Amino acid sequence: MKILIKNGLVVNADTKIKANVLIKDDLIVYVGKDIKDADLVIDASGKYIMPGLIDMHVHFRDPGQEYKDDIISGSRAAVAGGVTTCLPMANTTPVNDNASITRAMIQKANSVGLIDLLPIGAITKALKGNELVEMGDMLEAGAVAFSDDGLPVSSSSVMRAALEYSAGFGSFCISHSEDCSLCRQGVMHEGKVSAILGLKGMAREKEEISVSRDMLLAKLTGGHVHIAHVSSEYSLKIIDMAKRDGIKITCEATPHHFTFSDDEILANAYDTNYKISPPLREISDVKAIRKALSSGLIDVIATDHAPHHNDEKCVEFDHAPFGIIGLQTLVPLTLRLVDEGVISLEQMVALTSKNPVNLLKISNKGEIKEGFLADIAIIDPDIEYIYDKALNKSKSINSPLFNKKLKGMAIMTIKSGRIVWDYYNQKF
Template sequence: MKILIKNGLIVNSDAKFKGDVFISGDKIVAVGENLEAKFDAKDAKIIDAKDKIVMPGFIDMHVHFRDPGFEYKDDIVSGSKTAVAGGVTTAMPMANTNPVNDNAAITRDMIAKAKSCGLIDLFPIGAITKGLKGGGITEMGDMIEAGAVAFSDDGLPVCSSDVMRAALEYTKQFGSFVISHCEDCSCCRSGVMHEGKVSALLGLKGMPREKEEIMVGRDMLLAKLTGGHIHIAHVSSEYSLKMIKRAKEDGINVTCEVTPHHFSFTDENLMDYNTNFKMSPPLRENSDKLAIRKALASGLIDVIATDHAPHHIDDKFVEFDKAAFGILGLQTLVPLALKLVEDNVISLERMSLLTSKNPAKILNLSDKGQISKDFLADIVIIDPNLEYVYDENLNQSKSTNSPLFGKKLKGAAVVTIKSGRVVWEFPNIVG
């Protein structure tokens, strides 16, 4: 199949320019001006991207597709549909499934389901410990051979420093890395939100920043000891960022990610006890949000990842203390990231860097993350001015646990192309 994207603002991590993209098969054949005159496009699907942004397909390093075991929340098929509706063409689902993705058979099964669906590239993250129980590490070599790209017990911390050390040592041998869910559970005190003025006003138990910062410090020291690569997931604390900055300056092999909800919202959004704002790590204070936005602008943060975490309505429509942690994120990635651009926090080029180029670099995906000749034709076309209501007519997930559900948003992925095939078109807008 041939596709010609015309008249778009093409945005890579290092440049933006108006032009065309010509695709044949699963690869980008040419990028430039007036390509319709230079190539035989009579059999091509023509997409006019005037007044739209053309970016490399997003690579989301942190999602939960709940498959196997919790398919009533989401599964690999619905997760894939949700991903492409948000411009994500490559996703890395976490291992906290049921059964846990702690062996090669489950890893292979997840990949096979995604290939059968045919919408995204799915690279599973294997569990660090068997059953996420914090004890012995998994057979990492077997899982990497089956297709796992990294290891994490996300949702739970690895409490044992010795186990985390072993994980860093083993992943280093295999050219892989560890994604750390940084949480010192002994500091949690059964908290359900950030510990501060708002938690006191609401009468809810709080979790201090230090419960994250203690483990960030420990895991970076273990990376220093082993030379392994540690990737800090969903950073939420200003002081965590200060420690990451120091670690990078000292040459420790550390990368990190932040989520759209942590650079968009604060604990003050919980004043009406909306459980859709309940997440782990929790929304923190405005000073933390501002620190994250500053770190995005400076280049300290490597990746924006959604931590897409679907939950059934029964998991959220309960008392705040009993509600599950987690928020949908895939279909709200574009409007929240574009708000950073609108607020002059980051440029479009840096948005592309954080959502595509850097994840591709971390994952050693040499044919992704850029719109250039011979790269894989994974592309998202964004209408930055499109206003719409994010509702059941657009939502592709089985779940609705987003505080933005039913709200008017601005900016959306209107076309998503995966390996040269159109896999998403915004309803009633394109096509």
């Protein structure tokens, strides 16, 4: 089948041009000014034609906690957000710490047929921080990197070994940067707001100490460490120093960390949808993240989509779990950065598609280019809507943006040449 997308603004990480895009079967076969014959013509006037977004950090809770989300609902939320590739973390039940679970996850995603699912394997068996997983077997099964996300690897010796082994296989480790000895039963950022609210706080140094350690271990081993959900201004200073010294370190930021500060918890009466790990920090940290996105210091925007059932979030702030859903708010929050002049459209594509492709060493994604896989998000930057139950495709609603007005949306998502999301017809 041939699909022609016409009159849109084609945005890649290095260019943006008004052009038509022809898809044949699963590939992009033409990008240019000419009108080509096609079985289906899509008018993208006033819209952006972007590579399908790649979310390097999601939690689909499958297997084990499918009442929060599963691979089916997670896939639907992804394509409704313009995301065509997802990397689910390993903290499932049972933990994704062996090849059989990795294969089962991929097979389920393939049967759904909406996204490419590239699992992150655990670093240690059962996330206990002691014994490394069989990395080679898991990579052969389809895992693409390793992380105990949700928990740090507390042992420096174990993390050293993980970086050495993963480097030997041409892979890398993703660090959940947290010194748990400094958590002190905290439930939010330690600072003025936590003092006003009477809530136990967690100092930003708990992140910075862990980032420092893993940076030094990457220096020691020559391995590649990727810092997940960076939230602290000083963490960024450490990462900047390491990059300047040639250490193999990359990092990601989440939309909630570049959008919200801990002031939101004060302004919104202990709303547990703002309870996130790492916690929302101060305005100075938010500004630092935005600056690092602008400068290119931050490599990737990832959602850390972390669904929880409403009954779990509708409790006292102290007792609610950490986490926020984010797949369907990735586009509007990132477009807000574009509107505010923090990043360009080209940088948006780099942060959400091209840079993830480079980190994952994928050769046929991340660009609207002839011969590349037809993974495409058609984005309307001007559409305004209420993000409500009718639009939400996750099983969970734990987002402070739920029932709020948003601007910008993926109105159509194409995966391997097939339309997998059509907003106007509400079809997968």
